[in-house]
Amino acid sequence: MNRIPKILKRFIAILLSLCIVLVLIAEMAEDFIAKTALNQINSDIDASIEIQDISFSLLKRFPYATIEFENILIQSKLNKDTLLGASKAYASLHTIDLINGNINTKKLELKDGFCNYIISHNNQCNLDCLLSIGGNSNSSESSSSQQLDLNKVLLNNIRFFYADSTSATQAEILIDKTEVKGKGSNNTYQAKINGNAVVSNCNYQNSNLHKLENAQVSYQISLADKDLHIENLLITSKGVNLHAKGNINLQDKLNSNINILTCNVQLDKIKQYIPKDILYNNQIQQITGTLALTGSIEGNLSDTLLPRVQANFKLSNAQLKKEGFPALQKLNCKGSIDNGAERAIESTRVICENLDFTTEKSSGSLSFDIVNLDKPSYKFDSNLSIDLEEVKSFLPDSLMKLCSGTANVHTKGKGKLNSLDELQNPDYLMNRLQGKIDLKDVKASKDSIQLDSLNLLLDYKPNQLAISLAKGTITSHNIKLKKGSLQLNLEGKLSNLKQLKASIDSIHLQTNQSLLSGNIQMENVTEPNYKLHLLSDINLQEFKHLIPDSLITNLNGSIITEIHSAGKLNPDSIDKQIVDLVCNHSQIKANCKNISIKSTNPSIQISDLSGQFKIQEDTITLHNTTASAFGINMNLDSTKIGNYYHTIVENKEQKLSIYSSLHFDQINYQTIDSLLQSFSSDTDNAETKSSRNYSYEIKGKLRGDHFTYQKAKANNISTLFNISDSIVLLDKFEFDAFKGNLNNSVRYKIISDNKQIVNFYNHTENLDIAQLMKDFNNFKEYEQEYIKSEQISGTLSSDLHGEVLLMGDSLVHDSTLLKGDFKLEDGGLFNFKPAMELSKSTNIEELDNMHFKTIESKVFVFKNAVYIPQTEIKSNAMDISAYGMQSFNDDYEYHLRVYLGEVLRGKTKRIREKQEKQENKPDGGTSGLTSLFLVSKNIDGKSHSGLDTKKGRAKMKTKIKLQQVVLDFLFHPKLIDFDTKVEENPTKHE
Known part of the structure; x- marks a missing residue:
């Protein structure tokens, strides 16, 4: 235990000694190390470096030596530009290697530094001077100097400024808290980089990248030789979040495998980066929403061959407001993009699984699949539900002024697009598209046409169009559409209209009271050959609103029509062809029922028009046609108008032929006169505009129930007629009038514009002469004043042939020729001026009022006078034999023979017996009775009445005979042709 303190003391002493030694070594080697490091750096770069202070320590980061x-501050030797700089830099070196003379850096730390990376307009980089490393070292020294084994490189607050003048690009990057670990030797190296950076002050050409405030970048990257592995990359800026990882081979082609895990873009935030001209040109006013992207990039980044790109995109809750379109309140889209294994535009595929949007009142969806962006093969399917009132403000007024309702539109198609020019080819679209447009409760207006409650379905398939109408109302014309359909088929190409065939296999349109159906075929649209068949049942009152009230005030009735037509049209002159096609290449059958027309023009007033008519081969035919016009009820049967196109329309020198069988119930002269004047006025106006080259013939039969002229009335009228350019013929013109029956024939011939000749024949039976005079107001219209209706009575029968000359509207009396046989029965002559004057001079009172049973006379008119050959007048008072003449200028001369006994005593029994025996004297009188000859005349204003002379009687007889001979020579009634060429009772007339 006592040894441990001793060992510890010795260890501490050794350690202290070692520290002292290291401090002494570092102090002594500091200048050498600094000089060596600075020389090493200066030898590696072509730039001047300035370092304010360099310190060396062996203890600061032991066991590594620290510089x-x-x-x-590093500057370019050429132009003294500042390249790099840092306030602090620490380098930790391997101590043993350093003792052996090798610099082996283990740790490097930079603080508060900067780097300026600038590319000039001539594409020169300011950092090129830093890239010529090891230029002056030998191979062994180079080998040792390029060895690198970094445990850690720390970068704190390093600002990197990049500017490229060639591409007008600029950016500033702040690298903060970035740690790099790596080692390398010669061309092999490994590194790991973890850290953060902030990108700001960016600019690129004319873009809005300068608006980028700060982009936060977080990265975890490893490098093995030339393989870059992105373990984690996060980029966050205002409106954009990106998370990616992957690998990049840093060789020439930069082979990569990058996965974009998430990329979220806030459209409203990045709008500021979009150039204003793009927004302005596309009229985008507002855009919001989130775009999410995921995908991968695999392949070479720097090769001409694109890398494999696979991406999924999802647009959520987007809003878009574009001028001219309703605002999209909600827009969602989901799809993918893949350029395929071939990594080319040709193999690129874009799929939109679903794109749906809504506006305030409308919605829609779209899906599509496109392969090969160069020559796309595609298919798509779309559905739209459009509120027309919402979009009406975006439609031009020329298309529609008022619009509401719903349009449901479904379209789909598939095909291949070899070039964009194909989209201009209607044949391409026709063969690849199909769709339906379903209009619901549409209300719209265009010019004067207004639609309401329209429900219409249009269904198009390649070369086929079907239209179905459920209901609708043309409110502007008060026409209600109940249902309808149309089926159109096309055969051929729109690009070759000459070979195109179009057929409407069926047409059907029904209103409340009308119907149209049929079919139409057409070939060669440029000059169409067509064929059609149409059936219609039209209620005219429904379509009255189509005609201005200034023309037609009332219209009723119906027309059932069948039309067959075939021909060839020239679109440049269709307005000229249409009449020819109708007249010569069509068959039109129509059945009119109870048609009534009222117009502001008094001459156009028709009611109860019913009948059948047909147009075919330049001919109009009418059957069983009845109508009421101008107060006349008419019936036309077997009426035929032929060659009207070549004459009336083309004005060729051909004949217009008209045949008709006409019946009317009653008519008056005033109506006819008004119509004739109107017709004459229209004819005159027409003639002043153009000359008529064609001739005409109008013939047929006319029957009537009643005709009125002032007080005169005719009943049971019938005639055969033939009217041509210069001749009017009436034959068997028969009617009952004046209590009798008249049968007439008339030939009216126009000699010149102001000259006409009228030939006539009259056969009269049992006509009341007094009624005739009374009904014609005693012919005062013709300045006749010498006899009145109350002065004459009797029943007249006659056969009369005549010829008169008209100059303009005036009768030429001198040219009037007439022959007549007259028979007047049970009549009388009362207060007749010539007889009264003779009565005064002879005191024969019976002459004032003569009653007779029968008068038979042959009368003729010649040279302005009426001649009466000898006529026997037998009455119960006396018998009179008379002859004479009456001129049209009031001259007259009458010679009479009476019997003295009858004058003195009246008609006694003896006289009556003698007269019954009829024994005539040589002078024509009755034997046994004394004759008394009287004369009454007014010649040139000199009147004389009294006893007659033999000479005077002979002179008058001679004059009468002479005038009759001349008349018989000049006037031959039997040579007058009244034949109208009309069969009176034909079996059939077409």
């Missing part, structure tokens, strides 16, 4: 540097 302490204060205020180190």
